Amino acid sequence: MLDKNGIAKRIAKEIKDGYYVNLGIGIPTLVANYIPDNINVVLQSENGLLGMGPFPFEGEEDADLINAGKQTITMLPGSAVFDSAMSFGMIRAQKVDLTILGAMEVSEYGDIANWKIPGKLVKGMGGAMDLVASAKNIIVAMQQVNKAGESKLLPQCTLPLTGVKCIRKIVTEMAVFEVDVENGGFHLVERAPGISVEQVRNATAGRFIANNDVPEMQL
Amino acid sequence: MLDKNGIAKRIAKEIKDGYYVNLGIGIPTLVANYIPDNINVVLQSENGLLGMGPFPFEGEEDADLINAGKQTITMLPGSAVFDSAMSFGMIRAQKVDLTILGAMEVSEYGDIANWKIPGKLVKGMGGAMDLVASAKNIIVAMQQVNKAGESKLLPQCTLPLTGVKCIRKIVTEMAVFEVDVENGGFHLVERAPGISVEQVRNATAGRFIANNDVPEMQL
Amino acid sequence: MINKVVNHAEEAIEGMTDGMTLMLGGFGLCGIPENCISEIVKKGITGLTCISNNAGVDDFGIGLMLHKRQVKKMIASYVGENAEFERQLLSGELEVELIPQGTLATRCLAAGYGMPAIFTPAGVGTELAEGKEVRDFGGKDYLMEMAFEADFAIVKAWKGDTAGNLIYRKTARNFNPVMAMAGKITIAEVEELVEVGELDPDQIHTPGVFVHRIFQGNSYEKRIEQRTVRSV
């Protein structure tokens, strides 16, 4: 069973040299800590920055320099600042190679719900609807089950949708899945260390697909 | 009868303090020479400049600084450079207060033709179609008759149109007209010095409207 | 050049009346027009529709206007971090329209560029698509979204000149340039107001033609919402 950092570490392996990457809030933010030193990756922050660097040292915070999570950040050499229209322009035009974000639910057809719970106060979708509708390559980072112990990988989402047929890969504390958005199904491609196929199956409510021999993930 | 400079001089009187103005090629370019010193006007060049200044002095030409007529120009203090999308964005959004351009024909409903003569080589409309379709305030500067002596103020245009129902004012060597784009008609509002209403009427093929007492223009 | 300078926020918001629609630049508390917000609060203008990516926090930004119940409707992409906002929303005092961040930005851009509508894939297949035209281009569905209209757009820039040309600093740029283009009247407050000729024409983010009134603000707090640092 992976912890949050384990999930982030596994996702980091999906990042290739030369990628522009957008990291959502939560576990996705942690992914930045595990990007290998030997590849060049540029982080996009949808409030208008390419080339996001680490948090500043104490005393070097700049109120004019924040990320999409409103945290103080730094810029790396070669950064570029732009306005919100251009930021989402490049997202819609698929100039960002990989988007990593969290989810409340994902359906076996790749639908995602991560912005609204009926009856609870809704804070808004921020840039999530633009990102999921636009990106060609999205990885969802999330827990396999919710706090009530119910699977978040469902035949269909019960919560209001953020986007449809857009999620093709999911990494949880138990497994890595590829989503078959055409025929519907969570295809188990890797197990977390010590986790059996049966355990994953039991924690997956939607259509579950697994070959005989599912490898354990390498971290 | 006005010469080209006279037409430009008369048009310059339409320019008010605080106007952003786009000047087309030909007579409209001459208008810049007659803008009074006591008003502040900014010239827009649709290739991407606000704050166009006069031609440079010999030896100070800059190949990177031209106007929409591809002439070398200068920039005044307070200028701003932008790309072609923003340039036509501000034109479409009617941020430019006044557009002055030439025409081959204008109809009594304010249609304009100024880009194409069938059978002759067509060079293109450049920015003219965007300007006439977008601007709220357009003045056409042109000769009352063509080289064959035929009126260019017509019941309807014979040449392919550049835009429809968009011209509300015309200044020629003989007169100033307001165009009634709803009911159709060239309303004579000023005569050039020494020109009679009858002379203007004879040089106007479209519906001609004149009050009893049409003043002579003040230059 | 045309001079756009007004003396202060009070003069800048002249003509702003109850029930108007305002655009306010900024992302979170970064790059928000602090001086104009203070003045609107002081003037007590009410019944406002505010288009802004966020709604401030309880005691800063648009939160100050919410606190005085000046906002009738909020159009934003994300409105967390604001207890008074929640209270008004739940009590029905406040109307809220949540729209995707990119849609928000692009609807501003559309207004500034004289385009009546745009197409975006954001929201297709969700409740956001209800009542909207969905259209297939090249096998992918898009929603048609309309350009915004705003009586006033209020933006914050770093530097500006008397002709209204603006330069923003770092990620305080965000929504400011697109909103600056979209107001019937656009107000810019700047940290430093300079004479024409002092800004490089190649480096202007917002050309002065879009700006109607400009003034040098004062006492900028520039509050940080999430102060995050790394260890040495």
Place this chain on the structure above:
Amino acid sequence: MINKVVNHAEEAIEGMTDGMTLMLGGFGLCGIPENCISEIVKKGITGLTCISNNAGVDDFGIGLMLHKRQVKKMIASYVGENAEFERQLLSGELEVELIPQGTLATRCLAAGYGMPAIFTPAGVGTELAEGKEVRDFGGKDYLMEMAFEADFAIVKAWKGDTAGNLIYRKTARNFNPVMAMAGKITIAEVEELVEVGELDPDQIHTPGVFVHRIFQGNSYEKRIEQRTVRSV
């Protein structure tokens, strides 16, 4: 940062083949990618569709490609000043599509911003509207125009860094930024190529994410089409 540097124009146009669609930046002869044009002429790639505001002059710019009959179709807003162009057009060797300058720019912007189509009033009621969807928004008619697609976009900037960030100089900016965003592969040739960190992040006109290949060009002629001066 991701390094986008290639050694020269020859390497930059690798993969460009007969029949492709190219966007070429510039307005008249101002801000045109001289080095890439020379290389395309040298390579003799043919059957090209060129999207560019103008078609150069007889012996410069796209005129050089026309002279070698490499252009099958020209999409432009204005094509005067070119005798060879006229000859090929009249003889039927060359296909020409003339479109309004603002439509040209905005169709590039649409491609770069992932918007499949835009609405513009330009051309309403003219022969340009034939076969196009006309739509009323708020009592005014607009044409729906589609985003461009281009295999290569080739732009010229003043300065660029190894990450592909670009800064343009004066009105040599023109169509370059919008085309830079619109190519499946975007090539930037620059007068001065610098290391990352040398350009101010606030002053980048085209962020490097849009640029796939960049090189420092040489021997820029920067020809002036209409040399106009005032008397002392």
